Amino acid sequence: MTAMTDAVGVEPVLDIQNLRVTFQTNDGPVAAVRGVDISVSKGETVAIVGESGSGKSQTMMAAMGLLSDNGRAEGRVLYRGEDILGLPLKRLNTVRGARITMIFQEPMTSLDPLYSIERQLCEPMIEHGGLGRKAAAARALDLLKLVGIPAPEDKIKAYPYELSGGQRQRVMIAMALANDPDVLIADEPTTALDVTTQAQILELLADLQKRIGIAVVFITHDLGIVRRIADRVVVMKDGEVVEAGQTAKIFDHPAHPYTRMLLDAEPEGEKPPVGEDKPIVIDGQKVGVSFAIPRGFMKQPVLFHAVEDVSLVVREGQTLGIVGESGSGKSTLGRALLQLLPHSGRVHFDGQDISNAGKQVMRPLRRQMQLVFQDPFGSLSPRMTVGQVVTEGLLVHEPGLSAGERDRRACQVLEEVSLDPAMRNRYPHEFSGGQRQRIAIARTMVLKPRLVVLDEPTSALDRTVQKQIVELLRGLQAEHRLTYVFISHDLAVVRALADTVVVMKTGKVVEAGPTAAIFEAPRDPYTRDLIAAAALEPMHGRVVGA
Amino acid sequence: MLGYVLRRLFTAIPTLFFIVTGAFFLIRVAPGGPFNLERPLEAKVMENLNKIYHLDKPLWEQYLYYLGNLMRGDFGPSFVYRDFSVSELFASGLPVSVQIGASALVLALVFGTLLGVAAALRQNQPADYGVVGLATLGITIPTFVIAPLLSLVFGVWLGWLPAGGWGDGAFANKVLPVVTLALPQIAVVTRLTRGAMIEAMRSHHIRTARAYGLKPWTVVVVHALRSAILPVVSYAGPAAAALLTGSVVVETIFGIPGIGRYFVQAALNRDYTLVMGTVIVIAIFIIIFNLVVDLLYALIDPRVRLG
Incomplete structure (x- = not known):
């Protein structure tokens, strides 16, 4: 730790020493932060990285006296030599918001x-x-x-x-x-934002720092950002600092296995191509969706075109990536393809015209067309066991199955998504975000679908978990010749999974084509912006599973 | 804003019409009539009474007759309180009920909010448990228990306040009924404020306010309470309508000449015009206070658009 301060050679503005945070819970005390040292000097950017639950946010919350009521902090937090931990509120408030300020993850x-x-x-x-x-x-x-x-x-x-x-x-x-502060603490300030917005905000922060010369503590789980803006990096795991040092050193010579794992978490590889001879699974021609926005009594509603004239073809075993920022209409398009929304244009599934088809037509097809949602916390019923969640679809599509047989299928499919079948009698809240997303995937796989629409399935997950889910999806696709429509704003994941990519902006397709072509030679300026903002590592040129 | 208020009041007219119609026919469906006394009247007397009060006409004719009078602001004569018109009964009783009810409402809002905020800021501490315990007690003990108890303690044993009676509206006579009416309301407002405050204090924008070193008063009152008060406002609307139109229990026990008693007595006596009058008065109060709630909402929360 001393080496770090020496390296900069100036007195730190904010110096956190041996900070410990404990929360009193119903299950006894939980140590969230266990003896952390972090310091930051004038004009310096220090990044704290780690996965969710590593204690990186709580460290800074504790330093600012913002812990929830059941939290307690010990140690020293020196601001210009004065310990601000446990100061009376009045005195503390001359520092918070004046000398040290914060930006949070949730802009909304x-x-x-x-x-x-x-x-x-x-x-x-x-x-x-x-x-x-x-x-x-x-x-x-x-x-x-x-x-x-x-x-x-x-x-x-x-x-x-x-x-x-x-x-x-x-x-x-x-x-x-x-108030011209000395220290700015930014807690995941760009995580909830679109990639292009994210890039703008980061640029703004870097520019302001250059001009004003404040010290910045940047909390994030995104290593791409860290490499771009941080002078030094502190890697946290389970409430402890596992590694700290200059950014270049950490990235080039990570010492701790956990750091190496984080660095290695970018989804890798690309998809082996699918032959042109394979049958077309989903074929959308000039698909459009519009919503009527009521303007009040007796007034003509305004038509809002969420999706306009989108055409796409996906063959068996292919993955179509739909990318775009929030509000671009990509989720709406996915729902229209599944006939969950009325749309204009034509949609063919396995050669059959299903455009705005009724319940009778769709019911037998539903089994083959499945959907996985973004939010692994909200999309599983909290009152059902995992086994019930996973096999619920079978009750509809194979009502003749015995309870025993359903249970057998549940075990089988849970194994397939690498979950312990013994856990099928537990409830969703007992699982982590990544595990829940596996459950959501198992729920669709049990029906043996042909087409799965995945709506941002990895966006709510940590990078390392994302990578595992990408591997899982890839394995399932190869084994069952699945066809995916993969909706995401995360270009790294799309690049690793998709054969073809459609780039959407305000309901229209701005560019479409094979993944490699889009990423290596984007023609549209918007696509170029997106790719630049995502700051992707160069293609590894490695084909997985080929 | 003014246009919105006028439009809301205008749309209240059909609402009132439906209420009047529904109530008119419902009370007529109930068996018996205003002159079915325990000792039956002579047939001739009954016939005359029915004639005077137009009860001998077909029901639809009575209905049209009543509507016609209503248009002219005439609620008709009371069937049971002879010599009084319904309007006269309200003119003397309504101000009394409104006085008592409004005082109770103000008391409930002031104390309920204060206690709720205090409890929320000391969540899961002895003071919080105390307030929540008292509030639960206030909700569970019915007024017909509280009223005689207060009357007994402060009126009879201690002799500080009159045990009952109106005393032409003397302040001392109002204290016990107002407190009795207010207690359960204080309890409800306290619980609502406490819950909303706890949630508000945990919200992200309060974290921002604290992180920016704002004064505790600014954090709690300016930022947290303003959003926490919204559920209280929605509760206070209907509660105000109920309080201002008088309470049967309180008026009966303390012998207060308000209009709360009329509702029960008139319904039991089949005093058709008085029942109708009470229904209309309560409906108007509810309509007005719902409007007030909506206006307050728009005032407090900029995201709420009137229209």
């Missing part, structure tokens, strides 16, 4: 929905900077210009709900900079 909920942007930006300035309302409002406007919010004169009067996620995060950054 971190601002008070009931007050205008102006009011919320001004509050800390009036509180700490001793500014009057007028002066604070003028500075707030300057700050909004600084962080690059479009039409700042209008947006300053707006309420948080009127701003997009990226704009809200910019407001948070403006708030963080308002």
Whole structure:
């Protein structure tokens, strides 16, 4: 640890020493952080990386006195030599929000929905900077210009709900900079944002840091970001620092196996091609979906075109990747293909026209067309055991099966997704996010489908877990000749899984083609932006399973 | 805003019409009539009474006759309180009920909110358990137990306050009925505020406010309470309508000349016009307070659009 401080050679602004955090729970005390040392100096960016549950966020929350009521922190948190841990609230509040500020992971909920942007930006300035309302409002406007919010004169009067996620995060950054702080703590500030927005926010932070020279503590699980912005890296696992050092050193010569595993977590390989002779499974021609937005009594509703004229063909064993940012219509397209939404245009499944087909036509086909959702926490019924969840589809599609036979199938399919069949009598809340996503996949596999639409199945998961799910999906596809429609904003995952890619923006296809062509020679500027923003490692050129 | 209020009041007219119609026919379906007394009247007297009050006409004719009078603001004569029209009964009783009810409402909102916030900030500490315990007690003990108890303790044993009676609206006479009415409401408001406050204090934007070193008052009152008060507002609307239109129990036990008693007595006596009058008054109060709740919501939460 001392070596780290020496390497920079200046007095650290914020120096966390032997910090321990314990939470009192119903199952007794839980140690979330166990003796962590982190320091950051002026003008330096230190990244804390680790998977969810590693204690990286709690470390900084504890340092700022923001633990929940059942949490207790011990150790020392020195800000310019003064221990701020356990200071009386009044004294602590002269540091928080004034000298040390924070940005959070959740841009959608971190601002008070009931007050205008102006009011919320001004509050800390009036509180700490001793500014009057007028002066604070003028500075707030300057700050909004600084962080690059479009039409700042209008947006300053707006309420948080009127701003997009990226704009809200910019407001948070403006708030963080308002009192010219020494330290900025950014807790996963870009995780909830689209890739292009993410790149803009990171650029903004880096640029501001260069201009203002503050110390930044950046908490993230995304190593691509770390490599781009951090001077030093602290790797955390299970509440402890397992490795720390200069960014280049950590990336080039990781010492700890856990660090190596994190670095290795980028999904690898590409998909072996599928012959043109294979039958076409799903064929969509000029598919469109529009929603009527009511404008009030007796007024014509406005038509909102969520998807416009999208054509695509997927053959047996192929994976079609649909990429795009939130609001691009990619999920809507997936649902339209499965006939879960009324649409215009034609959709053929195995040669049969199923465009807007009724229940009678669809019922026998449903078994072959399955859907996996993004949220592994919300998509499994909390009142059913895993065994029941997995076999529920069989009750509909094979009502004649005996309970014993269903149980046998459940065991079989759980094994197939690498879960212990003995766990089938447990409830979903007992499983981790990655395990739940395996359960969700098992639920579709038990029906032996032909087509699976996967709607952001890896987005809510840590990188290392993502990689395992990608491997699982790849294995299942090869074994059962499955056809995938893979919806994602994560280009690394799409590159590893898809044969062909469709890039969508505001409901339209901006570019489509074979995966390699799209990633190596994107023609459309939007695709180029997306790929640049994702900061992908170069293709390994390795074909998995070929 | 004004346009919205006028539109809401305008759409209340058909609502009221349906309520009037429904109530009119429902009370007529109930067996018996206003003049079926324990000792039956002579046939001739009965016939005359029915004639005077138009009860001898077909039901639809009575209905049209009643609607016609209603249009002119005439609620008709009471069938049981002879010599009084329904309007006269309300003119004397409604101000009394509104006074008592409004005082109880203010008391409930002030104390309920204070106690709720205090408990939420000390969640799972002795003070919190104390408040929650008291609130549970306040909800579970019915007013017809509290009222005589208060009357006994403060009126009879201690002799500080009158045990009952209206005393022409003297302050001392109002204390016990107001407190009796307010206690269960304080309990409900406390519980609502506590729950909403606990949730609000855990929300991300409160974390932001704390991380930015804002004063505890700003964090708790300006940011947390403003969102936590929303469920209280939605409860307070219907509760206000109920409180202001008087309580049967409290008015009966303390002998207060409000309108709460009329509802039960009129229904039992088949005092058709008085039942109708009470229904209409309560309906109007509910409509108005629902409107007030919606306006308050829009005032508190910028995401709520009126229209």
